[in-house]
Amino acid sequence: MENKDYNQIYNEYKEQSQGQAELEANSPQSGKEQIVAVRKNDDGDLIAFKTESGRELDYISALTEAKAGKLAHVDVFHKYGRDILRSEPDGIKENNLDNLPHF
Numbered sequence: 001m002e003n004k005d006y007n008q009i010y011n012e013y014k015e016q017s018q019g020q021a022e023l024e025a026n027s028p029q030s031g032k033e034q035i036v037a038v039r040k041n042d043d044g045d046l047i048a049f050k051t052e053s054g055r056e057l058d059y060i061s062a063l064t065e066a067k068a069g070k071l072a073h074v075d076v077f078h079k080y081g082r083d084i085l086r087s088e089p090d091g092i093k094e095n096n097l098d099n100l101p102h103f
Contacts, residue, residue, distance in 0.1 A: 014091065032072035035062075037103040046085070050103045059085070 033055070039048035049062045057065065063083050066076045073088050073095065087096045 032070060033065075034072045035074065035097065035100065037101045038097055039103055046097055048103075049085075049097075056103070 033051040033053055035049045036052050037050040038046050039050075041047050047059055049057045049059075051057065051071070062071065062074075063076060063085055065071050066074045066085055067083075073090070074097070075086055075088055076083050077086065078084070085097070087098075093099060
């Protein structure tokens with residue numbers, strides 16, 4: 001049986017994809033606006049979003065636009081009986097919705 005270093009293999013995989021993730025995250029997506037700031041409630045939940053054009057979207061509006069493909073670098077997934085907006089899992093912590101500046 002072959003002796004594999006699973007940690008090393010995974011770390012090499014992450015390093016190879018990191019550069020591509022940064023390229024994709026920083027490239028403009030045609031016709032899509034990027035979220036540049038967020039608003040949180042007292043519990044730390046995201047409740048509103050500001051786009052690069054200055055538009056402010058409540059959570060439901062942002063979900064609707066994300067589902068329609070109008071927002072860049074975000075995904076919508078269904079969990080706990082509801083739709084949830086999240087950053088694309090690109091491995092870059094700085095562009096996660098939770099880490100964006102507040103407005």
